[in-house]
Amino acid sequence: MNPIPWYxxxxxxxxxxxxxxxxxxxxxxxxxxxxxxxxxxxxEDHLRDRCRQAVDAFGRHATYATKxxxxxxxxxxxxxxxxxxxxxxxxxxxxxxxxxxPPTDLVLHGNNKSRRExxxxxxxxxxxxxxxxxxxxxxxxxxxxxxxxxxxxxxxLTPGIKAETHEFITTGQDDSKFGFTVSSGIATQAVQxxxxxxxxxxIGVHCHIGSQVFQVDNFAKALEVMGRFxxxxxxxxLVIGGGLGVAYIEGEEAATISQWGTTLKKAAADVGITSELxxxxxxxxxxxxxxxxxxxxxxxxxxxxxxxLAVDGGMSDNPRPVLYGSGYETFLARDIAAERTLTxxxxxxxxxxxxxxxxxxxxPASVKVGDIIGTPVTGAYGHSMGSNYNKVLRPPVVFxxxxxxRLVVRRxxxxxxxxxxxx
Ligand code: LLP
Numbered sequence: 001m002n003p004i005p006w007y008x009x010x011x012x013x014x015x016x017x018x019x020x021x022x023x024x025x026x027x028x029x030x031x032x033x034x035x036x037x038x039x040x041x042x043x044e045d046h047l048r049d050r051c052r053q054a055v056d057a058f059g060r061h062a063t064y065a066t067k068x069x070x071x072x073x074x075x076x077x078x079x080x081x082x083x084x085x086x087x088x089x090x091x092x093x094x095x096x097x098x099x100x101x102p103p104t105d106l107v108l109h110g111n112n113k114s115r116r117e118x119x120x121x122x123x124x125x126x127x128x129x130x131x132x133x134x135x136x137x138x139x140x141x142x143x144x145x146x147x148x149x150x151x152x153x154x155x156x157l158t159p160g161i162k163a164e165t166h167e168f169i170t171t172g173q174d175d176s177k178f179g180f181t182v183s184s185g186i187a188t189q190a191v192q193x194x195x196x197x198x199x200x201x202x203i204g205v206h207c208h209i210g211s212q213v214f215q216v217d218n219f220a221k222a223l224e225v226m227g228r229f230x231x232x233x234x235x236x237x238l239v240i241g242g243g244l245g246v247a248y249i250e251g252e253e254a255a256t257i258s259q260w261g262t263t264l265k266k267a268a269a270d271v272g273i274t275s276e277l278x279x280x281x282x283x284x285x286x287x288x289x290x291x292x293x294x295x296x297x298x299x300x301x302x303x304x305x306x307x308x309l310a311v312d313g314g315m316s317d318n319p320r321p322v323l324y325g326s327g328y329e330t331f332l333a334r335d336i337a338a339e340r341t342l343t344x345x346x347x348x349x350x351x352x353x354x355x356x357x358x359x360x361x362x363x364p365a366s367v368k369v370g371d372i373i374g375t376p377v378t379g380a381y382g383h384s385m386g387s388n389y390n391k392v393l394r395p396p397v398v399f400x401x402x403x404x405x406r407l408v409v410r411r412x413x414x415x416x417x418x419x420x421x422x423x
Contacts, residue, residue, distance in 0.1 A: 010023050011046040035405075037372065047286065067282055068282030073408035090116065108121040108130065113139070118140055130239075132156045141197060191233060203237050236275055313348055313392075317395050
């Protein structure tokens with residue numbers, strides 16, 4: 001029943017004068033009072049540090065996977081730090097363009113890009129398209145007019161590597177909706193087709209074996225398969241995707257982006273890969289940079305059964321526990337170093353029993369209604385996968401740095417909920 005492990009909190013976390021959690025110089029209790037709860041609080045310098053690790057290791061081939069968390073402030077931040085941006089839909093592309101990211105620094109992804117999305121990307125002049133299927137090559141060919149500069153493309157390959165992670169987020173195994181399978185020879189056909197086409201310029205191959213992968217040797221295995229495949233092709237770029245795992249709960253340990261980079265580069269050298277190597281981290285850039293703050297609204301002690309602590313958010317701001325059974329920790333913002341002797345099931349406010357945020361949340365026994373409760377490591381795939389279930393308003397996002405709190409996404413309003421409702 002230890003205090004919340006410090007390493008799960010954002011880098012620039014400190015303890016305030018009354019024992020409260022400070023992030024990026026900002027008092028979390030004051031943030032909750034000013035912006036309301038739930039609220040996503042990011043440590044801006046933590047985000048910048050993770051981008052720098054990626055850029056130090058891979059230079060301009062470090063690409064941020066925006067699906068982990070995207071708003072215009074985030075797009076600008078990662079680009080300022082020297083990263084390219086991976087966008088996987090027309091919507092992500094639109095947000096990146098709204099942030100004035102130069103289109104040549106955008107990479108378009110997706111396993112079923114529509115004709116419209118491809119047309120938007122071509123019109124914008126995105127730097128790279130990662131092609132996932134023959135149908136997509138057909139669509140691109142039909143869109144690229146004669147005489148136009150062909151877009152640079154990479155082919156997404158499925159290297160046949162099964163990473164140890166949740167089955168919903170493994171993608172590198174042969175039985176996958178993504179990419180061209182290496183083992184069946186389809187990948188070779190795709191290379192022949194793309195090389196022969198006047199409508200695309202084939203510049204590389206790509207794979208992404210899965211997400212929340214702790215064992216970095218899984219990536220080394222993928223590199224071996226990719227390297228063997230790519231060697232005779234002599235293509236300039238080889239991208240190994242994202243997927244580096246992060247620690248969410250006490251006891252979990254993960255490699256840093258720098259360590260991941262060193263492992264990948266060594267594995268690439270061992271296999272004799274001469275193409276420039278690229279990565280696409282999402283979670284490892286953003287996850288640990290943020291905490292979500294909630295207000296405790298109900299505490300229900302069921303004698304001999306358990307304690308329920310209900311907060312003012314839930315599966316609409318963090319669907320990961322419900323979707324993947326993901327574990328999280330809890331803390332009491334006003335007493336961050338306190339022993340956590342109470343175990344409570346931290347639940348949300350949605351109308352279903354499955355609406356759980358933390359199955360066995362540990363909190364100090366002094367916790368009471370009205371307290372600000374936090375969950376660390378909620379900076380990836382929380383805000384981005386959030387919903388309006390029960391017509392709950394999506395929370396705001398605040399970036400904290402050197403004592404300044406910058407509201408980068410405001411809380412939704414009832415008017416926002418009705419904005420698309422035509423009656
Ligand atoms: N590149 C590609 C092609 C991807 O599909 C993904 C993630 C990434 C990069 C970034 O992966 P990361 O570094 O974030 O692991 N919603 C799930 C994760 C889905 C990941 C989808 N693709 C979750 O909350 O765990």
